[in-house]
Structures are given as C-alpha cells and as structure tokens.
Amino acid sequence: MSSTAPKPNLSRLTVGSGEAAREIAVAHLPAPDPARPTLVWLGGYRSDMAGTKAVAIEAHAADAGLGCVRFDYSGHGRSGGAFRDGTISRWLEESLAVIERCVSGPMILVGSSMGGWIALRAIEDLRRRGQSARIAGLVLIAPAPDFTAELIEPQLTERERIALAEQGFFEEPTPYGPEPNVFTRALIEDGRDNRVLTGTIVTGCPVHILQGMADPDVPHALALKLVEHLPADNVTLTLIRDGDHRLSRPADLKRLRQALDDMVAG
Template identity: 40%
Template sequence: MTTPRFHDGPDGRRLAYHLTPGRGPWIVFLGGLKSDMEGTKALHLEAWARAEGRAFLRFDYSGHGQSSERFEDGSIGDWSQDTVAIIDALTEGPVLPVGSSMGGWQALLLAKRRPERIIGMVTIAAAPDFTENGYWNSFSDEQKLKLQSEGRIALPSDYMDPYIITWRMIEDGRNQLVLQSQLDLAFPVRCLQGTADTAVSTETALQLLHHASCPDMRLMLVKDADHRFSDGPCLGIIEDAVSEVLALVE
C-alpha cells in the first residue's frame, strides 16, 4: 500500500487520495459502501490508466479507508459532498466516473451536481437508492422501531464486519434518491451487472436502465459474475467499457 496524499474536504474531513497525471478526460473511480481505494478494481483501473497515459483519480470517502471520520457518522450526502469537493479541487475539464455499487449512486449524484463536467459514465453493480429500496423497505417493523429509537442497527455482511446502519443514513438517503424523479444523463453510459450478484439484483440494474433519460445507455449482464466483479474476465470487461465510452467522446 503506497502512502496517499490528503485533501481537506467539507467540514474538515481529510480525504485520502492517489492521483495519476495524464491526458483527459479524468477517469475517477468511485468505490462502494465500506470499500476503499485499495480494492482490486480501483488498483487495476489505475494501472490500466497509467499504461494508457490517462489521467486517473481514486480516493476514500470520509469514514472509509485512510480518510478521516468514522463510517457510522457518515451518509450518502456526506460522501457525495466528498466526491464533488475532491473532483473540483484536483481535476479540471471532462470527467468519466466509474462507480462501483454505492459508487454507482455517487456517480449519478455527481452527474446531477456537475452535469457540465461529465462526458460519460461506467457503473459496476450500481446501487442507487439502496438505503430506501434495499434497507428500509426490507427491514422488519422491529428493526425500523429500533433504528428510530436507538439511532442504529447492525446488519451482517458477506464481505466484512457487520454494517452499522444509522437513522441519519436512512433520513439523508431520502434526500439523495435518483430513481424517484427525472434522471437526465446526456452522455454515453455503460452499466455492468453480474447475474450472481447477491447484493444488487438485476432488477435494480433494469430499473435504472428504464428510468434514466439517456441517448446511449447500455446494460451488460455477465453470467455468474458476483458483486465483487473483480476476477480477470470482469476486470477486462471494465476496461472495455471505459475504452468504449472514451472512444465515443474523444
């Protein structure tokens, strides 16, 4: 693990990042919930970008990886602020976000908040609105009451320690929903989704595809690929998707 640099983000949050200079558009990797910028997909895409002479940025949201703050104190809106702030501060010109899981939601929020800068997008198992559609709607009445009265509950995870889900995350998530109103994506979008993904369903991928207004949006379903989407063939598919979008906009 190499030593990151740090950017002073919103409300004093220190955001760890690695930046690779190169020719634009900037490729920005947006990781998933409780993931970090040292994951397989982020590092592989960085190496690919460096080999191609491409500008690349990976970073940790607050409460993730090597950035400051505690995960359980954060929210979708906080991490959206982090994303906008670090892209504004460290990059110039066109941006192509590559969003994985929760990072797919962050990419869509970025497109709403900086539409003039986004020239294309790639999502990997995108999980828009999951705090409401995935968490809240699946909670039992007992879980909902505990969340509202105690402010948090713990959910088991297939990948790491239990997730601490807070009432603040649920409430804030309702202010960040992208599937409940018009979603205009005026650029090429490539969505990648594994059929063996147990965290994000193909129905979610199809909902995003049908909901968004976009002149060139395509969904690729990859048989038997899981939520990690990080084995050799899947990494190649991510490269191909990024290359395809770049070829369309350059």
Template identity: 45%
Template sequence: MPDYLTTPQGRRLAYNRTEGEGPGVVFLGGFKSDMQGTKAVALEDWAKRKGRAFLRFDYSGHGESDGEFIAGCIGDWAEDAQAAISELTEGPQILVGSSMGGWISLLMTQRMPDRIAGLVTIAAAPDFTEDSMWAGFDDAQKTALDMVEQVALPSEYGEPYIITKRLIEDGRNHLLLRGPIPLPFPVRFLQGTADADVDISVAHRLLDRAEGPDIRLTLVKGADHRFSDPDCLVLIEKTVEKVLARG
C-alpha cells in the same frame, strides 16, 4: 502513501492521483470499501499504461480518510466526491462508480454536469438505503433504529454493518429512481446476474429511468457483486475505453 485533501466541509480525504491525458477517469468506490480495492487498483494500472489521468479516493470514514464510518451518510459522501472531482481533476471526467459509488456518480452527473464526459457503473446501487435496507427491515429493526438510532446488519465482507438512522433518513434526500435521470453523454451500466447484494431488477429500473442518446446495460452471467475476476476487470477497462472513444 496517499495524498490528502481537506474538503470545504472540513473532512480530510485520502487520494491517489495519476497524471495523464484527459478526459480523466475517476473511480468512486462502494459502501464501506476503499481505494485499495481490486477494481480501483486495476483501473489505475490501466490508466498508467494508457497515459490517462486517473483519480481514486476514500470517502470520509472509509479507508485512509479521516472520520468514523458510522458518522457518515450519502449526502456526506456525495460532498466528498464533489470536492475530490472539483479540486483534484481538470476538465471533463469519465466517472466509474461501483455499487454505492454508482449512486454517488449519478448524483455527480446532476450536481456538476459540465464536468462529466461519460459514466460507467458497476453493480450500481442507487437508493439502496431505502429500497434495500429500509424496505428489508422487520418491525424490530425499525423500532431499534428509532429508539437507539442504529441497527447492525450481518455482512459477508467482515464485521457487521452498523446502519444509522441518519444514513436512512439522509438517503431519502438523494433518491433517484423515482423520476427521470438525464444522462446526455455515453453511459454504460455493468451488472452481474449472480449479484447477491444488488438485484438485477435495480439495473433494469436504472436503465428505465435513464434518459440519453447513448445508454447501454451489459449483463454478465454468473458475475457476483465484487465483479472483479480477470474477465470482469478486462470488461471494465474495455468499457471505459469505449466510453472515452464515444465521448
């Protein structure tokens, strides 16, 4: 059973925390995913084996947290992440952000830089509401978004995604790939070449915008967006260990 945290905004978030040595590791999940995902659970197992402090949590409207998914947006979920890191961890943290969690983790490096000791992203999707969703909408979808304030997108992961006007408009307040992104700590970007959800060009744009002394992009040929087969899971663990060693 998870524990629960009430954020300053009044949202009730589910989380699982593992006690251990610092710097701790925080996993930030993707869009409509939850903390029971393969990568989050595998990293928790790794942390327990290593005696490392670890946190995984559900954004509002995700998993076991309160709220409706369609009511949320990037700004809300970034507030959730900031509250979780602030209230549930101590000292510097290594952030591990998957897909949308990569975007959220990058926002955290700007909002609470004194708490970040390193960053690992997996198929990071910064700015996806604008560059993938909005840019991919046809005229009918844009009209529907304007008139009824939502549009349904098919998903290979289950039910269609309901994309709201608020999600798109709020996303524009948090765009990162339009300028430099200072990352003054060890950073590792992981990206599969067979990712059908986040194009490899996004990883290259992120690498180009990132500024810091220790930043690397690793491409895994044939890996898809889930990035959760046994080899990928081992790579994630080893990458976190390298960031910890260099921090």
C-alpha cells in the same frame, strides 16, 4: 502496472469546516494530456481505494495514457472521520471536492455499488453548475442507486426498526469482512432526500452498466429499473449471468477495461 509506469500523487484534502471537517485520502494520477479523460473512482459502501477494481482502473489509466483519481470517503480506508457519521450527502460533498481539486479536464466517472448512486448525484450537481461538458462518460458496476429506499427499508425487520428508533442504527453480518455492516437512521433519512429514481435522469453522456445476475446484494432488476430512468442517454447494459456483486474476477476486470476503452474512443 510496470515499475516504469507513472505513480499517483498521494495527498490529503480537508472537506467541511469546524466539527464537520474531515481529511480525505486521495491518490491522483494526473493525465499526461489534459485533453484526455481522467477516470474518477467512486467506491461502494465500506469499500476503499485499495480494492481490486480501483487499483485495476488506475493501472489501466497509466497504460492508456489517462488520468485517474481514487479516494476514500470519510470513515473509509485511510480517510478521517467516523463511518457512522456518513451519509450520501456527506460522501457526495467529499466526491465533488475531490473532483474540483484534482480534475480540470474531461472525466469518466466509474461508480461501484453505492458509488453508482453518488456518481449520478455528482453528475446532477455538475450539470446544475453548468459543467456538463466535463462529463465524458459514466461506467457503473453493480450500481445501487437509492439503495436505502429500494433495498434496505422494504426489508427492515421489526427488530431493526426498533433499533433504528431507539439507538439510531442497526447492524447486520456481511460476507465481505469480519465486522458487521452498520446502517444508521441518518443514512436512511438522508437517502430519501437524495433519491434519483424518481423521474427521468439526464447524464448527457454515454453510460455503460456492468451487472451480475448472481449478485446477492443488488438484484439485476435494479439495474433494469435504472435503465428505464435513463431514456435520453446512450446506455449499454451488460448482464453477466454468473457475476456476483464484486465483479472483480479477471474476466470481469477485462469487461471493465473494455467498457472504459469504448468510452474513451467515443
């Protein structure tokens, strides 16, 4: 993004009340033309809005004359709240609050990993409110819908099951940072209530999925399964043979920008 490109408005949004209140950090680049879409970034588990892909879509939005919204879930990045309090329902509530606050026109949801799951749940909620016309498209990057039930629970060791039962969480090392991943009993139990791969998913918009076939965290079989649950939508699945989970290499970002351009062009 050049120095003359528009800069996002940085703000904080309070979600919830009482002991459940938390401040969410938001970066909002308003759309110059309200008729053009706003890109809404929904990040992954333990990622934040300063990540490579999030920053790249904001730069692309500025260059293309689109709006963009990035934010951190509670317990992530610059937002308040404790990470261990996080659940899909809690982060979904925050996502919908940010959309309500920052997006008035059409939007393209861009969900990465867990953000793909939250994007699907957000669309379900918006459609239930009668706001389906606002959803212009959905771009998913290594989406992980139902990952607690699909990927975590089937692989639990006996030690991890005991830890969940006795202390309410377990930890596992991650190659993405020095701190271990933490998975709580609340996250897993709440995940069962938010499953989307239980029947037909209707988004009512075009969908483009970018999935690496060398992804060590979310197997590409899950992307294929998701496609099977989207029979009524116009779905494009791009499998990247040597792609990892992050899909943040220059070539990957080029594919992401092209997917967004195709979505905007209709």
